[in-house]
Amino acid sequence: MSKHKLFLLRHGEGAWNKENRFCSWVDQKLSENGVKEAQECGRLLKEQGCKFDLVFTSILSRSVQTAWLVLEAMGQEWVPVAKSWRLNERHYGSLIGLNRAEMALQHGEEKVKLWRRSFDMTPPPIDESHPYFLEIYSDHRYTTCDVPRERLPRAESLKEVLDRLLPLWNGTIAPEIRNGRTVLISAHGNSCRALLKHLEDISDEDIVNLTLPTGIPVLVELDENLKPVKPRQLLGDQARIQAAIKKVEDQGKAKASS
Numbered sequence: 566m567s568k569h570k571l572f573l574l575r576h577g578e579g580a581w582n583k584e585n586r587f588c589s590w591v592d593q594k595l596s597e598n599g600v601k602e603a604q605e606c607g608r609l610l611k612e613q614g615c616k617f618d619l620v621f622t623s624i625l626s627r628s629v630q631t632a633w634l635v636l637e638a639m640g641q642e643w644v645p646v647a648k649s650w651r652l653n654e655r656h657y658g659s660l661i662g663l664n665r666a667e668m669a670l671q672h673g674e675e676k677v678k679l680w681r682r683s684f685d686m687t688p689p690p691i692d693e694s695h696p697y698f699l700e701i702y703s704d705h706r707y708t709t710c711d712v713p714r715e716r717l718p719r720a721e722s723l724k725e726v727l728d729r730l731l732p733l734w735n736g737t738i739a740p741e742i743r744n745g746r747t748v749l750i751s752a753h754g755n756s757c758r759a760l761l762k763h764l765e766d767i768s769d770e771d772i773v774n775l776t777l778p779t780g781i782p783v784l785v786e787l788d789e790n791l792k793p794v795k796p797r798q799l800l801g802d803q804a805r806i807q808a809a810i811k812k813v814e815d816q817g818k819a820k821a822s823s
């Protein structure tokens with residue numbers, strides 16, 4: 566029997582989702598469309614009568630901004646929000662800033678799909694010569710993490726995302742849920758995929774086929790052991806959701822940028 570409701574949310578569209586560049590740890594804000602998606606999500610959750618006790622976000626602005634907009638649209642601005650780098654988007658290493666469609670042209674769509682969606686492939690690490698290295702590692706936010714800056718990742722597979730996310734899940738989020746709190750996690754495509762893999766025990770092979778659209782709340786109903794009692798539900802208009810998933814998948818199709 567369902568005992569707990571957990572809501573996962575990939576932030577609304579960011580400026581680089583639109584430009585089709587790997588964004589990862591670069592701190593892009595939401596696009597105009599992303600703002601609308603987050604507000605729409607809040608309206609939908611309000612309509613469904615959701616009441617949150619606690620929200621978790623990453624320390625990237627697009628996930629924080631999404632949480633604010635959702636809570637504002639729900640009239641639940643008072644709900645406490647906790648932030649952790651452990652919910653950040655996957656670190657895409659030296660791929661950060663590159664255009665996915667151009668990468669598919671150069672390396673093939675299969676390779677880009679593996680980089681984007683496989684469980685244990687780590688992209689080449691970022692180094693000091695990378696155009697976004699300084700912007701990321703000199704940012705004050707990374708001095709506030711529970712690991713020293715030198716030990717923060719330089720690239721991550723989905724498996725490594727799950728490894729850094731699990732201490733937050735097991736140590737903080739899961740106990741709150743067990744205590745009866747209704748939690749919203751406003752995070753990123755790959756941090757949500759990693760958590761879903763863990764909760765639903767998705768195999769390394771099958772996780773390749775899980776893509777999450779921006780701004781669509783995912784409801785996971787859990788039993789007292791925090792095991793899902795039914796398939797996850799992506800809330801909203803199902804035709805729109807399928808189109809939004811296809812849009813994200815198509816970002817990896819080969820195309821020269823104009």
Ligand SMILES: O=C(O)[C@@H](CO)OP(=O)(O)O
Nearest residue numbers: 586587588589654681754
């Ligand atoms: O750019 C990123 O960091 C992520 C999410 O936007 O990209 P992808 O969908 O390719 O994993």
